[in-house]
Amino acid sequence: MSPIAARLPGQDDTPDNAAGDPDAAPVESPVREPLLTEIDHVAIAVHDLGAAIDWYRENFGAVVDHREVVEKDGVEEALLKVAESYVQLLTPVRDDSPVAKYLEKKGEGLHHIGYRVDDCAAALEAIKANGGKVIDEKPRPGSRGTTVAFVHPKTSFGTLIELVQE
Amino acid sequence: MSPIAARLPGQDDTPDNAAGDPDAAPVESPVREPLLTEIDHVAIAVHDLGAAIDWYRENFGAVVDHREVVEKDGVEEALLKVAESYVQLLTPVRDDSPVAKYLEKKGEGLHHIGYRVDDCAAALEAIKANGGKVIDEKPRPGSRGTTVAFVHPKTSFGTLIELVQE
Numbered sequence: 001m002s003p004i005a006a007r008l009p010g011q012d013d014t015p016d017n018a019a020g021d022p023d024a025a026p027v028e029s030p031v032r033e034p035l036l037t038e039i040d041h042v043a044i045a046v047h048d049l050g051a052a053i054d055w056y057r058e059n060f061g062a063v064v065d066h067r068e069v070v071e072k073d074g075v076e077e078a079l080l081k082v083a084e085s086y087v088q089l090l091t092p093v094r095d096d097s098p099v100a101k102y103l104e105k106k107g108e109g110l111h112h113i114g115y116r117v118d119d120c121a122a123a124l125e126a127i128k129a130n131g132g133k134v135i136d137e138k139p140r141p142g143s144r145g146t147t148v149a150f151v152h153p154k155t156s157f158g159t160l161i162e163l164v165q166e
Numbered sequence: 167m168s169p170i171a172a173r174l175p176g177q178d179d180t181p182d183n184a185a186g187d188p189d190a191a192p193v194e195s196p197v198r199e200p201l202l203t204e205i206d207h208v209a210i211a212v213h214d215l216g217a218a219i220d221w222y223r224e225n226f227g228a229v230v231d232h233r234e235v236v237e238k239d240g241v242e243e244a245l246l247k248v249a250e251s252y253v254q255l256l257t258p259v260r261d262d263s264p265v266a267k268y269l270e271k272k273g274e275g276l277h278h279i280g281y282r283v284d285d286c287a288a289a290l291e292a293i294k295a296n297g298g299k300v301i302d303e304k305p306r307p308g309s310r311g312t313t314v315a316f317v318h319p320k321t322s323f324g325t326l327i328e329l330v331q332e
Contacts, residue, residue, distance in 0.1 A: 032227040038249040039205050042279050046323045055323065059293050060281070060308030061198040082247065082281070083204040087324075109324030110276035113208050115226070115248070127225050157212045157221065157255075 035123050038050050040164040041079065041086035042114035046108050047101050049091040060085065068143045075099050077143055088114070112150075112160035120165035124149045132156065139165070201289050206282035206330040207245065207252035211265050212274050215257040219244050228253065234309045241265050243309060254280070278326035280318075286331035290315045298322065305331070 022040035046052040056062040065081040074097025077087040077103055090111060092100035103110060117123040120139040142148030142164060151161040212218040222228040231247040234239060240263025245252040256277060258266035283289045286305040294300055301316035308314030308330060317327040 023283075028197040032224075034227040034229075036226050036228055036248045039208060039251045042205060042208055042276075044323060044325050052323050058198070059296050059298065060202050060289070062202055063200075063294075073289075082202045085205045085251065087279075100215050106272075107324050109319065110208075110279065115277065118327075123226070130225055132225065153275060157210060159210050160265050160275075 011166070022144045028030055032046055032126070035117050036115045037118060038116040040114035040162075040166075041088040041160075043077075043088040043090050043111040044109065045090050045102055045111040047091065048105060049078055049089055052091075053080075056080055056087065056089070060073070069093055070143050072140075073097065073099070077145045086114075112162055114148075114162040114164045116164050116166065118165065120147045120149055120163045123163045124151075127151055139163075149154055168270070191249065192276060198292070201283050201292070202281045203284060204282040205251045206280035206328075206332075207254040207257050208279055209243075209254040209277040209328075210275065210279040211256050211269055215242055215244055215255055218255045218257075222246055222253065232310055235259055236308075236309050239263065239265070241304075245310070248281075252280075278328055280328040280330045282330050282332065284306075284331065286313045286315055286329045289329045290317075293317055 014106045017159070020060045046050070053064055061083065062080040064078045065079070065086070068081040069076045074092055075090050076093050080089070090099055092103065099111065124134060124136070124139060133152035133155045135152050136148070139147045139149045142162075145166075148163040149163045151163065153160045176274045210218070219230055228246040230244045232245040233243070233250070235242045240258055240260045241256050242259050244255045246255070256265055258269065260266070265277065289323065290300060290302070290305060299318035299321045301318050302314070305313045305315045308328075311332075313331040315329045317329065
């Protein structure tokens with residue numbers, strides 16, 4: 001059977017099949033190396049940081065590993081370490097903080113997920129190249145000395161995603 | 167200074183200070199061993215499971231490790247492994263599924279967090295003993311052979327929590 005005859009209806013010479021190899025597997029979508037090395041953190045927006053810290057300690061024995069005010073984002077965070085990940089309890093420190101607006105609109109609860117990556121800039125560019133909407137056009141400093149970038153929930157199934165490079 | 171004179175105003179002989187040691191540190195709340203061994207999964211409710219799986223593969227190289235319909239909960243889940251945790255993409259398989267109601271009311275996005283514990287029953291009882299509201303009064307079978315129990319978001323800062331014992 002010639003390579004021409006082996007073609008399926010509608011199949012044409014896409015770049016993926018430019019070599020014309022009839023035994024080539026169909027290419028459904030770009031294949032890439034795994035980029036996510038760990039769930040870095042899950043962020044939970046709360047009104048009362050102290051009360052939330054107490055609740056996690058009293059119920060789960062989870063204690064604060066790191067606490068920091070992130071002025072740029074208008075938040076104070078408390079990180080509770082769980083294995084190699086964190087539960088990030090998050091509260092606004094000023095009224096114009098995005099987290100303050102979130103609490104007003106949606107109430108307390110899961111706010112975003114932070115995925116740990118080796119290269120924040122590369123992961124961000126990959127999302128932009130795939131048509132993803134981003135909040136940070138370039139990586140920027142995050143808490144505890146990390147480099148971070150936020151991806152807009154609009155193109156990621158309603159999920160606010162933070163890319164975190166340690 | 168006598169132990170009596172060292173007492174602060176309002177302090178009395180609580181069981182924590184029954185020995186009367188004036189150098190004893192104040193006991194703020196019950197101290198317990200850490201119960202959370204890992205973030206087991208972060209669940210994301212989506213309308214189109216296939217599209218969400220594609221997005222995670224194309225953007226992050228994250229692939230499906232396990233896929234299962236959980237009839238009791240009326241959902242189909244796809245688990246993408248990230249280190250020792252999972253991203254759980256979740257979609258309803260019938261209209262009366264709690265996840266269907268969630269999607270209708272709140273739209274796509276972060277749905278719950280699953281904490282891995284060594285003893286689901288003990289963790290659940292600890293929460294109940296602390297006045298926490300639970301959804302499952304007793305542990306029950308979850309997906310991939312786990313034992314699970316859900317904790318109501320009302321008493322956990324708006325966060326639906328699943329306790330997962332492997």
